Structures are given as structure tokens and as C-alpha cells.
Amino acid sequence: xxxxxxxxxxxxxxxxxxxxxxxxxxxxxxxxxxxxxxxxxxxxxxxxxxxxxxxxxxxxxxxxxxxxxxxxxxxxxxxxxxxxxxxxxxxxxxxxxxxxxxxxxxxxxxx
Amino acid sequence: xxxxxxxxxxxxxxxxxxxxxxxxxxxxxxxxxxxxxxxxxxxxxxxxxxxxxxxxxxxxxxxxxxxxxxxxxxxxxxxxxxxxxxxxxxxxxxxxxxxxxxxxxxxxxxx
Numbered sequence: 001x002x003x004x005x006x007x008x009x010x011x012x013x014x015x016x017x018x019x020x021x022x023x024x025x026x027x028x029x030x031x032x033x034x035x036x037x038x039x040x041x042x043x044x045x046x047x048x049x050x051x052x053x054x055x056x057x058x059x060x061x062x063x064x065x066x067x068x069x070x071x072x073x074x075x076x077x078x079x080x081x082x083x084x085x086x087x088x089x090x091x092x093x094x095x096x097x098x099x100x101x102x103x104x105x106x107x108x109x110x111x
Numbered sequence: 112x113x114x115x116x117x118x119x120x121x122x123x124x125x126x127x128x129x130x131x132x133x134x135x136x137x138x139x140x141x142x143x144x145x146x147x148x149x150x151x152x153x154x155x156x157x158x159x160x161x162x163x164x165x166x167x168x169x170x171x172x173x174x175x176x177x178x179x180x181x182x183x184x185x186x187x188x189x190x191x192x193x194x195x196x197x198x199x200x201x202x203x204x205x206x207x208x209x210x211x212x213x214x215x216x217x218x219x220x221x222x
Contacts, residue, residue: 012127016120021196028203079200085132086194092139093187 010058027074034070121169138185145181
């Protein structure tokens with residue numbers, strides 16, 4: 001549970017940056033090299049590497065080096081923690097709406 | 112578009128904190144006073160108010176004061192920007208999977 005909470009903290013924080021969201025979106029099309037991604041972001045490699053490390057640390061991407069090229073791959077399962085959290089909230093609202101509807105339909109029932 | 116990007120930055124950053132996520136979850140059950148929420152979080156009011164301001168600034172909650180009581184209400188539409196962003200990513204992956212499936216089924220077709 002503590003691990004899940006910490007994953008949520010890290011994943012939400014990582015996605016609070018537009019460059020990192022753009023990397024996640026780009027990798028949705030398939031793996032790409034750090035060099036290609038940095039060029040697309042119009043950033044120098046050292047500045048861009050900070051974003052790569054943040055994304056790697058929270059598990060949103062994996063990287064592997066082959067020769068001089070480091071390739072980044074998206075790990076979609078990490079994005080699923082955000083989806084899961086949103087689904088939990090939705091379940092609360094729907095439960096609440098259901099109870100409200102039930103009350104409106106059967107106002108005599110104890111709530 | 113710039114407004115949408117900035118909303119995403121702020122909403123993701125606000126949700127990167129477990130106390131603020133707990134407030135969002137609690138308000139999913141219905142409005143609550145700042146005092147009740149602070150007690151649930153076992154925090155002093157001044158510390159807790161920082162979280163309230165962060166949530167209010169990014170539009171995830173609205174607050175209204177009546178007498179000495181400030182009541183917080185969740186604005187679900189703000190959470191929808193996160194849901195929308197996730198749906199965009201999913202659409203990219205599904206498009207990619209569809210193209211891959213189409214290639215596997217009709218390998219002669221230009222991709």
C-alpha cells in the first residue's frame with residue numbers, strides 16, 4: 001500500500017511537466033533514442049537527461065544502452081496507477097449518485 | 112491549448128501529494144468543512160490551509176465561507192483533464208496496435 005502511494009506521488013509529479021508528458025506521448029508510438037527525443041524537445045542532452053532520469057526513476061520509462069545509443073521505452077503499466085486512482089474516485093461518485101437516486105426513488109428507506 | 116497544458120501541470124502537481132489526494136477522495140463523498148478535513152488529516156489548520164490553497168488554485172476544489180465555516184467542494188470537471196490526457200495516450204497505443212494488427216493480417220499492405 002505504501003509502495004502504491006509512493007508510486008502515485010512519483011508518477012503524478014513526473015507528469016506535472018509538459019516536456020515529460022510529451023516524452024510519454026511520443027513513446028506511445030514506440031521506443032525512441034534519447035538523442036531523437038532531446039532533438040524533438042529542442043533541448044540540450046544534459047538538460048533533457050534530467051527529465052529522462054525522473055521518468056525512469058518513477059518507472060514510466062525504461063532505458064537500455066546499445067553502443068552509444070540509449071533507447072527509451074514506455075512502461076504503460078506505470079500509467080495504469082493514475083488510471084486506477086481515477087477509477088477509485090469515479091466509484092465513490094457513482095456510489096454516491098446511486099445512493100442519492102435510491103433515496104429519491106424510495107425516500108422512506110433509511111439512508 | 113496553453114491553458115489546457117498549464118491546467119495539466121497544476122492538476123498533476125496538486126495530485127502528487129497524498130494529503131491532497133485524500134482530500135479529493137473525501138470530497139468525492141460530498142462537501143466538507145476545512146476544519147473536518149484538517150482533523151481527518153491530523154494536521155494543524157495553518158499547515159492544512161496550504162493544501163487547500165493548492166487545490167483551490169488549480170481548480171480541483173472550490174471553497175465558500177459561511178460565518179466561521181469554510182466549506183470545500185470538489186470540482187470533478189478539473190479531474191477530467193487528467194482523464195482526458197490518459198485517454199489521448201490510450202488512443203495512441205490503440206492506433207498503434209490497430210496498425211500492427213492490420214500489418215499482421217495483411218502484411219502486403221503498405222503500413
